[in-house]
Amino acid sequence: MTSVPSWANVDERRNLPPALAVSTVILGIRPGVEGGPDKLCLPLVRRIRQPHAGMWALPGGPVDARESLGQAAGRTLAGTTGLRPNYLEQLYTFGDIDRSPTHRLVTIAYFALLHVDQVGATVQDPNVAWFDIDDPAIAQLAFDHRKIVDYALWRLRNKTEYGQIAHRLLGERFTLAALRGVYEAILGRRLDPANFRRTLNSTASIEATDEYLAGGKHRPPRLYRYVGHGPDPLEVDPLHG
Amino acid sequence: MTSVPSWANVDERRNLPPALAVSTVILGIRPGVEGGPDKLCLPLVRRIRQPHAGMWALPGGPVDARESLGQAAGRTLAGTTGLRPNYLEQLYTFGDIDRSPTHRLVTIAYFALLHVDQVGATVQDPNVAWFDIDDPAIAQLAFDHRKIVDYALWRLRNKTEYGQIAHRLLGERFTLAALRGVYEAILGRRLDPANFRRTLNSTASIEATDEYLAGGKHRPPRLYRYVGHGPDPLEVDPLHG
DNA sequence: CCTAGTTAATGTCAAAATGACTCTAACGCG
């Protein structure tokens, strides 16, 4: 016999198309501890069924016949984690024949960003947990989900329009220092505060408000606001998919 | 009744996943006529079955259970057009519920680039034809294929690594003028020859050979060569998917 | 109230990159 998996005949006989599912990489930002850099982090769910039972995996699930792909992503991630991100974009479709050991599975991967105040606010469930992006505990994930996470990070780092991404991780108003922390977490290196300020001042999409963040120990920083200029072609409405 | 399509019940009753297909946007470059700029062009196939019979559409077809998605793209586009591009990358997956009037269809769109000497070399078939990218005859295409073409062009223009793209449209060796023509066709504007040369000289991925293109009417231009530095994460092996 | 400490915000300056342009080299053709 050949190296074709044993289930191939079954699928072929029934003339069924591959099973269709969605998975979502949900990224958020977590403030660094005692002067350390901010960290990117994401929620994962532990699989309770075969295959890969017990391993951490991306939230997701099958696509229903009456929903769009983006809707499926939003629905499954809300169902498993309770999270409702404000940004959702399609990432890539993974369809190698051997990516699941039990059946032919095509997965459309999505990529979501979460406001900082929602990070950690998942459902109470021992099978849902947050991990820092560099946590060695998630070096291996179920299926090819580690590859999907790496690809999401690659895409985040290569985004042209950083303004959009940063504000979707922070929320409505933010200080320049917080925004710089986000950039540093994404790029993995320190940035000069003065030069960072200069570049953002020349960016039309970020606007100074006349409010300041009070309560700190030192000089209060000004608050800024993102003034978007329309979604890019990849973006998906998280509510209507 | 609601606005749910009439076939939704059928799919739901049978509990079938959506039908899975691939479509490919194949782009090539065509030398401009009498001093005019080069043009991007692509092959399309005329649909002979419903829905959208008679309209031009992207080459493609259903995904078999025993092939990867990239293999499906390569197989279907070779089958319909006879072309074998040297570059294939996944573009986007389109899965809106109403994108086909007759059934639920999820299409994984691919994006291919063709060497200049293969442009026009499709099978002899009145239902296969080449069109310039700005040809008004293709302002409307079957399904949402016009949207897919526009997205492929957007992605091409926003590529960071232009060297790769250009050499995949031209072939092994090329002159700087030919390369500049490709850039101009992609970007839609003229570029300064001297500055273009300077930029490419500082690019490690393009290397001068000691050969010159003979046979022209004027000073023979030097031939250059692309020395790639590995595929990016999006790229697909056109042969093995 | 005054000063030290810390962070916010602005300013300076040289190096590097960019855009517009000029100048020289090398071919075919008559």
Added chain:
DNA sequence: CGCGTTAGAGTCATTTTGACATTAACTAGG
């Protein structure tokens, strides 16, 4: 040979970038 044309190198002012210095505004501690 000289002319037309394209290849290729060089010039220069402007803009952008990275590194660093300086000033401003607050709190905390005495």
